Structures are given as C-alpha cells and as structure tokens.
Amino acid sequence: MWGDRDRILPSLHLTAAREAFPHASWHLFPGTGHMPQIERPAAFNEVVRPLLTKVPA
Secondary structure, three states, X not given: OEEOOOOOOOOOHHHHXXXXXXXXXXXEEOOOOXXXXXXXXXXXXXXXXXXXXXXXX
C-alpha cells in the first residue's frame, strides 16, 4: 500500500515493487502520505480487511 504523496518512499517505487512481485496485491491511496493507516484509517481498513480473511488461522 502506498500513498501518492509519500515523501519517504515515493509512489514511483510502486512500479518497481509491482515488477518484483507481479502477483501481489497493491493499492495507491490518493492524497495520502507515508502512513495511510493513520491518514485514511477507514479507507485503509476497507482494503486490509478482505486481505485478512485470506490469511490462514
């Protein structure tokens, strides 16, 4: 997950990450910096919760 305004790991890094991990899920949060979980908690939860249901207990 990336914020499109991340100054620590700019969203340009997402391109390399997608190439390195082509089967991985990804999400780019608009108007968000380095901490989408804090800056956009509701949107973050909407993305993360479905992923958590796929993790074996």
